[in-house]
Amino acid sequence: MAEVVVRIMRLAHGAGLDLPDYATRLAAGLDLKCAIDDEISIQPMESALLPTGIVLALPEGFEAQVRPRSGLALRRGLTILNSPGTIDADYRGEVMVLLINLGKEPARLRRGDRIAQLVVAPVSRVRWQEQAELENTERGSGGYGSTGTNARINAK
Numbered sequence: 001m002a003e004v005v006v007r008i009m010r011l012a013h014g015a016g017l018d019l020p021d022y023a024t025r026l027a028a029g030l031d032l033k034c035a036i037d038d039e040i041s042i043q044p045m046e047s048a049l050l051p052t053g054i055v056l057a058l059p060e061g062f063e064a065q066v067r068p069r070s071g072l073a074l075r076r077g078l079t080i081l082n083s084p085g086t087i088d089a090d091y092r093g094e095v096m097v098l099l100i101n102l103g104k105e106p107a108r109l110r111r112g113d114r115i116a117q118l119v120v121a122p123v124s125r126v127r128w129q130e131q132a133e134l135e136n137t138e139r140g141s142g143g144y145g146s147t148g149t150n151a152r153i154n155a156k
């Protein structure tokens with residue numbers, strides 16, 4: 001597996017928290033921790049922007065994606081509103097996590113709780129090549145639920 005060096009700065013309110021880390025040897029995402037002072041309760045259908053206490057300096061050609069944690073979604077109904085959130089290589093602000101409670105009960109979070117995953121990935125740059133026409137494919141213009149149905153046959 002390739003290793004990417006990412007510079008990280010811990011903010012004052014992140015002191016004492018572990019830096020993001022992998023839960024297992026083959027995990028793709030690093031766990032982000034909640035850097036709040038004490039505890040917060042997110043009511044059903046409410047959202048909260050939570051600090052992580054860290055700032056990243058990603059290398060050029062990379063991005064970081066903030067993704068939901070499946071356990072929080074399953075057990076508490078918590079997910080990320082702008083999922084995945086993208087952190088660009090030139091962003092130097094605090095990594096924040098915008099959680100929403102889609103569950104039926106208030107969700108309590110404490111300092112140091114794992115609230116999201118961070119996946120660092122390479123970025124491709126696009127150079128457009130405008131064409132008058134594009135080649136057809138088996139799928140054609142079928143979208144939104146068209147794969148695996150007869151709709152794709154008719155979408156050509």
